[in-house]
Amino acid sequence: xxxxxxxxxxxxxxxxxxxxxxxxxxxxxxxxxxxxxxxxxxxxxxxxxxxxxxxxxxxxxxxxxxxxxxxxxxxxxxxxxxxxxxxxxxxxxxxxxxxxxxxxxxxxxxxxxxxxxxxxxxxxxxxxxxxxxxxxxxxxxxxxxxxxxxxxxxxxxxxxxxxxxxxxxxxxxxxxxxxxxxxxxxxxxxxxxxxxxxxxxxxxxxxxxxxxxxxxxxxxxxxxxxxxxxxxxxxxxxxxxxxxxxxxxxxxxxxxxxxxxxxxxxxxxxxxxxxxxxxx
Numbered sequence: 263x264x265x266x267x268x269x270x271x272x273x274x275x276x277x278x279x280x281x282x283x284x285x286x287x288x289x290x291x292x293x294x295x296x297x298x299x300x301x302x303x304x305x306x307x308x309x310x311x312x313x314x315x316x317x318x319x320x321x322x323x324x325x326x327x328x329x330x331x332x333x334x335x336x337x338x339x340x341x342x343x344x345x346x347x348x349x350x351x352x353x354x355x356x357x358x359x360x361x362x363x364x365x366x367x368x369x370x371x372x373x374x375x376x377x378x379x380x381x382x383x384x385x386x387x388x389x390x391x392x393x394x395x396x397x398x399x400x401x402x403x404x405x406x407x408x409x410x411x412x413x414x415x416x417x418x419x420x421x422x423x424x425x426x427x428x429x430x431x432x433x434x435x436x437x438x439x440x441x442x443x444x445x446x447x448x449x450x451x452x453x454x455x456x457x458x459x460x461x462x463x464x465x466x467x468x469x470x471x472x473x474x475x476x477x478x479x480x481x482x483x484x485x486x487x488x489x490x491x492x493x494x495x496x497x498x499x500x501x502x503x504x505x506x507x508x509x510x511x512x513x514x515x516x517x518x519x520x521x522x523x524x525x526x527x528x529x530x531x532x533x534x535x536x537x538x539x540x541x542x
Contacts (some may be wrong), residue, residue: 275393276365280352284325285318292333292347294378301344301379308414312421313382314349316378320422324429326351326372335468344379357438358390358492359443367443368392372405381413386425388432390439393484405527406435429464438535442492445538452479452494454539461500462529463517464509477507495534502526 274281288295295314300306318328330350336342351372360367368390384457387408409424416424448453456475464470478501479494486493501507503523505516517523 272393275369276356278354278369279353280327280329280364280369282352283331285315285328286319286350288328288331288395292331292345292349293342294333294347295331297344297378299378301340304378304380306514309380309413310413310417311378312376314347314374314419316418316540317374317376317422317425320425321372321429324426325355326353326429329371337377340379344377346375346377346379346380346382348373350374350377353432355433356433358436358439368404368480370436372429372432376438380413384416384421385410387429388428389445406432413533438538439492441540442495442534443490445491447491447494451537451540452489455494455533456498458533459491459502459530462526462533463502474508474510477509478502480507491534491537495530499527499530502530 283291295318298308298313300311304311322328328349328350331347331392332349333345333347334341336345351374352369356370358368359365371389371391373385373387373389375382385408388406390404390406392404407428409428411421411424453475456479457470460470460475460478477499479502481487481493481497482500486497501518503526505514507514517526
């Protein structure tokens with residue numbers, strides 16, 4: 263996407279600015295955040311209540327800023343006070359730099375979905391959100407992991423422990439991504455990376471053709487037209503998961519099986535870690 267003018271939103275993103283919100287604003291946007299007990303019809307002998315406002319306090323203590331709060335508008339008091347709501351967090355010191363190491367290219371965001379009316383499980387997700395063009399379009403570029411748990415399967419102490427484990431591991435992931443952004447790869451190394459990555463998807467029953475390997479090195483956006491390890495990993499991962507590259511003289515289909523998706527992503531991450539030492 264070609265843009266001749268950089269939007270204020272894109273400029274702020276590149277500069278690392280975070281738009282946090284206060285608890286007062288959060289209460290206006292999502293009043294169910296402040297529920298102190300579950301809906302009256304909930305059987306509290308089996309249901310483990312999760313107070314979202316205490317999760318926010320916990321995340322604040324860990325250095326994360328509340329950046330969003332959402333809830334559907336409703337005139338029904340039960341839904342307004344206990345219904346499904348979403349909160350988002352970012353950390354001011356966690357971001358991925360671009361290839362020049364001067365501007366922010368992506369920033370991890372933690373998203374939590376909760377309710378106290380028994381309508382859905384607690385959902386914790388971490389994703390990498392990336393600026394993809396100068397008009398300010400920001401998209402979720404990477405899934406950094408998460409979990410879903412029904413309110414009948416955990417207590418609040420266990421939940422906070424699970425969140426802490428996930429959040430504590432995030433800085434190491436961002437550090438690794440930033441290191442990959444600074445590792446330049448030769449044409450041979452990128453070709454070898456793509457060859458081994460393609461084997462993760464198609465197996466080793468036959469040897470991939472050169473045109474198939476080069477096809478998954480073709481970036482879909484200008485931001486990925488760099489030869490560092492991070493961009494190479496991004497391009498190869500996107501092509502292998504979403505399909506559309508040349509395979510057996512036809513376009514490969516996207517991967518829709520969640521287990522195959524998970525195993526391929528784990529394999530690609532391990533492959534990138536291997537090339538981290540080869541290319542550096």
